[in-house]
Amino acid sequence: MENTKKLRSTLAALTAGSEDQLLKRFGEWLQKYSESRDTTLEAAVQVVMREMFSTLITSLRTGRYEEILVQLKNLPFDFQIEQVEAGLRAFRAILVRKANDSLEDPTSKHRAVELIYKDFDLILDSVSRLQDKMYALRLEKEIERKTAELLEAQDLYKGLVENSPIGVCILQDNQIKFANDEFARMGGYTKEEIIGMDYRQLLTPESLEEHKEGIERRQRGLDGPLTYRATALRKDGSPIEVEIHSVPTVFKGKPATQSTVRDISREKKIEQLRQSFFSNVSHELRTPLTTISGHIKFLLSGKKGKLDPSHRQFLEAASEETDKLDRIIDTILELASLDSKSFRLHLADVDMTRVTRKVANSKTPQAKQKDLTLEVSLPDGLSHIVGDERRLEMLMNNIVDNAIKFTPEGGEVRIEGRDEGSNVVIEISDTGIGIAKEEQSKIFDRFYQADSSPTRKYAGAGLGLSICKEIADLHGGRIEVESDVGKGSTFRILLPKEGRPE
Numbered sequence: 001m002e003n004t005k006k007l008r009s010t011l012a013a014l015t016a017g018s019e020d021q022l023l024k025r026f027g028e029w030l031q032k033y034s035e036s037r038d039t040t041l042e043a044a045v046q047v048v049m050r051e052m053f054s055t056l057i058t059s060l061r062t063g064r065y066e067e068i069l070v071q072l073k074n075l076p077f078d079f080q081i082e083q084v085e086a087g088l089r090a091f092r093a094i095l096v097r098k099a100n101d102s103l104e105d106p107t108s109k110h111r112a113v114e115l116i117y118k119d120f121d122l123i124l125d126s127v128s129r130l131q132d133k134m135y136a137l138r139l140e141k142e143i144e145r146k147t148a149e150l151l152e153a154q155d156l157y158k159g160l161v162e163n164s165p166i167g168v169c170i171l172q173d174n175q176i177k178f179a180n181d182e183f184a185r186m187g188g189y190t191k192e193e194i195i196g197m198d199y200r201q202l203l204t205p206e207s208l209e210e211h212k213e214g215i216e217r218r219q220r221g222l223d224g225p226l227t228y229r230a231t232a233l234r235k236d237g238s239p240i241e242v243e244i245h246s247v248p249t250v251f252k253g254k255p256a257t258q259s260t261v262r263d264i265s266r267e268k269k270i271e272q273l274r275q276s277f278f279s280n281v282s283h284e285l286r287t288p289l290t291t292i293s294g295h296i297k298f299l300l301s302g303k304k305g306k307l308d309p310s311h312r313q314f315l316e317a318a319s320e321e322t323d324k325l326d327r328i329i330d331t332i333l334e335l336a337s338l339d340s341k342s343f344r345l346h347l348a349d350v351d352m353t354r355v356t357r358k359v360a361n362s363k364t365p366q367a368k369q370k371d372l373t374l375e376v377s378l379p380d381g382l383s384h385i386v387g388d389e390r391r392l393e394m395l396m397n398n399i400v401d402n403a404i405k406f407t408p409e410g411g412e413v414r415i416e417g418r419d420e421g422s423n424v425v426i427e428i429s430d431t432g433i434g435i436a437k438e439e440q441s442k443i444f445d446r447f448y449q450a451d452s453s454p455t456r457k458y459a460g461a462g463l464g465l466s467i468c469k470e471i472a473d474l475h476g477g478r479i480e481v482e483s484d485v486g487k488g489s490t491f492r493i494l495l496p497k498e499g500r501p502e
């Protein structure tokens with residue numbers, strides 16, 4: 001016992017003042033292994049290790065190492081325990097070397113080394129136990145931090161959903177499981193009243209009939225998102241127009257749908273007003289126009305007396321203008337009708353050869369006026385299609401009209417037809433001004449004109465092609481365009497023979 005004590009103080013004396021040497025070795029180790037190039041952290045590590053080594057030297061004398069562990073526990077920063085272990089091992093190596101170099105007697109040497117290993121085994125063992133504890137502590141802190149983050153995010157989303165001006169609800173087993181304030185308010189219920197209600201009580205029978213399947217499929221986690229318009233029922237029985245966007249979700253571990261619901265009553269009202277405004281204005285314009293046009297035509301017929309050439313010229317100009325106005329009114333009425341919810345095509349068997357020839361014949365005078373060649377090439381037995389003849393005629397009419405309008409005098413307009421798989425294809429090509437690549441996707445937009453300047457050369461409202469596109473879409477077909485500026489354009493109309501698939 002006495003001997004051990006003596007040996008300890010010899011070792012402590014040997015090691016005293018070795019902190020610098022230890023730190024140097026530790027620094028080398030740190031450079032080799034540490035991934036962090038954070039110099040402030042390294043400096044801090046050095047400070048802590050210096051303190052630790054001096055405690056070690058004191059402990060060496062007493063054989064009590066608790067001090068070191070206390071120091072470790074109170075480390076002021078996120079210390080890597082592996083770094084501490086490496087420091088301790090470096091210290092042990094130095095100590096062993098010092099004992100070997102300085103002690104003469106082989107027995108003392110052997111005992112000193114044995115003592116050093118025993119002591120360090122004890123310390124390293126405690127350090128590794130401490131490591132487990134520190135790991136648990138860190139994990140606990142991390143969980144605390146993450147929980148706080150999660151709660152904050154939850155509060156944020158809850159606030160967003162609760163205060164949203166759009167209704168939000170979760171539907172499961174046909175029951176409203178969650179609703180925000182707006183959803184309840186829209187229905188005229190309190191939140192307490194609406195939660196637990198059967199969704200079927202919240203829609204009119206017609207809307208329920210129309211959307212039941214889609215809603216219930218999504219409740220079972222089938223299919224993707226669904227957006228639809230419906231008429232909902234308030235608590236007092238009054239209807240409210242809504243747009244609903246539903247996505248499948250999981251609520252308390254079971255399939256459900258999460259829906260956002262928007263009150264669109266105002267939008268619908270404006271839309272209705274817009275439609276009735278268009279159709280009223282157009283009808284109001286048409287009545288006097290028909291009278292004016294009738295009078296002009298009557299005068300031109302010469303039944304009221306022979307006209308001198310200059311009078312005839314004025315009247316002919318007036319007649320042309322009234323025809324143009326008539327066509328604009330037609331276009332506006334057609335757009336209003338295509339837009340209306342109740343719009344339906346009048347489907348029947350349509351002979352596209354007949355429609356094409358009819359349109360071409362009606363355009364011959366216009367083409368002649370501009371000295372254009374208008375050629376029609378249709379194969380015998382071009383298939384008939386299922387379609388709305390009046391609308392298809394309008395489509396052809398607009399495109400042939402444009403071809404004539406945008407082709408300078410002396411040019412050529414060709415209309416070709418062919419069967420192509422399940423489609424009938426009609427191609428209208430011209431040798432006109434052409435359409436720049438960047439314009440080609442825009443010309444089907446409403447009111448779009450490549451040249452819309454007040455000084456533009458070509459008259460028009462930019463509505464013709466948007467109507468054409470809608471008509472082709474309604475038939476399940478499409479229109480393609482190919483064009484080179486200065487060379488001409490080809491509009492290709494593809495219409496499925498069987499009509500639009502259901």
Ligand code: ADP
Nearest residue numbers: 402403406434443449450460461462463464465
């Ligand atoms: P608009 O009443 O102005 O003719 P459309 O919707 O029919 O309206 O056409 C939109 C625009 O597309 C036209 O203003 C014109 O710039 C361009 N366009 C349509 N057809 C042709 C064509 N055959 N050649 C050149 N440009 C065309």
